[in-house]
Amino acid sequence: MLDPAIAEAARRAGAHAVGLIDVGCGAGLNLNVDRVGITYSNGQSLGDPSSPVQMSSKVVGDRPVPARAMPEVVTRVGVDLDPVDVTNADDARWLRACLWPDQPERAARLEAELALAATAPPLLLHGDAVELLPDAFARVPADAMPVVTTTWALSHFPLESRLRFLHRLDEAAAGRAVAWVSAEGVGVAPTVPTLGDRRASGHSIVGLVVFGRPGMRAEAVGRCWSRGRLLSWLAVS
Numbered sequence: 663m664l665d666p667a668i669a670e671a672a673r674r675a676g677a678h679a680v681g682l683i684d685v686g687c688g689a690g691l692n693l694n695v696d697r698v699g700i701t702y703s704n705g706q707s708l709g710d711p712s713s714p715v716q717m718s719s720k721v722v723g724d725r726p727v728p729a730r731a732m733p734e735v736v737t738r739v740g741v742d743l744d745p746v747d748v749t750n751a752d753d754a755r756w757l758r759a760c761l762w763p764d765q766p767e768r769a770a771r772l773e774a775e776l777a778l779a780a781t782a783p784p785l786l787l788h789g790d791a792v793e794l795l796p797d798a799f800a801r802v803p804a805d806a807m808p809v810v811t812t813t814w815a816l817s818h819f820p821l822e823s824r825l826r827f828l829h830r831l832d833e834a835a836a837g838r839a840v841a842w843v844s845a846e847g848v849g850v851a852p853t854v855p856t857l858g859d860r861r862a863s864g865h866s867i868v869g870l871v872v873f874g875r876p877g878m879r880a881e882a883v884g885r886c887w888s889r890g891r892l893l894s895w896l897a898v899s
Contacts, residue, residue: 663719663845663868663884663886663890663893664692664695664811664813664843664845665695665696665700665708665709665732666708666727666728666730666883666895667843667868667870667883667884668680668682668695668696668732668809668811668841668843669728669730669731669732669733670728670730670870670883670897671807671809671841671843671870671872672732672733672807672809672841673730674841674872674879675807675839675841675872675874676839677733677806677807677839678733678734679733679734679735679736679803679805679806679807680732680733680734680735680736680806680807680808680809680841681735681736681737681738681739681801681802681803681806681807681808681809682695682735682737682738682739682809682811683737683739683740683741683795683798683799683802683808683809683810683811684738684739684740684741684784684810684811684812684813685741685742685791685795685810685811685812685815685827686741686742686791686812686813686814686815686816686818687740687741687742687745687784687786688740688742688745688746689745689746689747689748689753689757689776689779690738690740690745690746690748690779690783690784690786691748691775691779692811692813693738693739693740693779693784694715694738694775694778694779694782695709695732696709696710696732696735697709697710697713697715697778698710698713698715698716698717698775698778699711699712699713699715699716699717700716700717700718700719701716701717701718701719702718702719702720702721702727702893703718703719703720703721704721704726704727706721706726706727706729708727708729708731708732709732713778714774714777714778715771715774715775715778717771718891719890719891719892719893720891720892720893721893721894721895722885722887722892722893722894723894723895725894725895725896726895727893727895728895728897736802736803736806737785737801737802737803737806738782738784738785739784739785739786739787739798739801739802740784740785740786740787741786741787741789741791741794741795741798742786742787742788742791743788743789743790743791744788745786745787745788747783747786748776748779748780748783749780749783754776757772757776758772785801791819791827792819792823792826792827792830795810795827795830795831795834796830796833796834799834799840804838807838807839807840807841808834808838808840808841809840809841809842809843810831810840810841810842810843811842811843811844812842812843812844812845812846812851813844813845813846813889814845814846814847814866814889815846816844816846816850816851817846817847817850824850824851824852825852827852828852828853831871831873832873832878834873835873835874835878838874839872839873839874840872840873840874841870841871841872841873842869842870842871842872842873843868843869843870844867844868844869844870844871845866845867845868845869845886845889845890846866846867846869847861847862847866847867848860848861848862848863848865848866848867849861851867851869853871853878853880854867854869854871854880854881854882855867855869855880855881855882856882857882857885857896859885864887865885865886865887866885866886866887867882867884867885868882868883868884868885868886868893869881869882869883870882870883870897881897882896883895883896883897884896884897
């Protein structure tokens with residue numbers, strides 16, 4: 663879900679390297695999106711086929727998911743009010759406790775994700791995401807494009823904070839292109855089209871917003887269900 667959208671953002675901006683900034687990062691597992699493998703039900707695959715973390719997703723509809731490779735990820739920054747440090751034994755134990763005991767496959771995948779994340783822990787920034795975004799952007803080298811990701815995080819923000827979040831992204835784009843990839847409920851992500859879908863309809867919109875000159879381009883590139891286990895890709899490459 664994130665992989666093809668990030669690759670598409672880089673293509674549109676002509677970026678050969680990106681710095682990932684995950685807002686509402688939790689344990690920061692999304693920041694390893696380029697280090698996992700994913701297989702789609704139509705036979706397509708993306709990511710690293712040799713990764714210990716392998717995921718699957720069912721493609722809904724006739725449009726294939728773009729098979730474009732992600733650019734090099736040079737920075738990984740997580741922002742959260744209370745991020746989870748996977749290298750901390752107590753934090754890792756808490757993550758394990760969040761799983762239902764009758765889901766051994768999810769427990770096994772979590773162990774693989776924790777081990778993978780521990781090999782290259784992201785930088786974690788503690789605090790209000792809107793206030794910390796300038797600091798996060800400063801951690802991305804000048805020759806890389808910052809890509810901000812949010813996955814079901816903005817619903818915890820009041821509308822005023824969501825609009826301030828958008829303004830922060832626009833400010834950061836004064837000197838270079840900035841992208842925002844989101845998976846949020848219908849109508850939650852400002853500027854991302856809702857495609858006429860109803861709020862609380864049971865699915866989420868995968869949004870892609872690229873900031874830069876000559877302005878901002880916002881598009882709904884997909885719909886997803888069950889946190890990405892089903893994906894309908896909409897964008898025309």
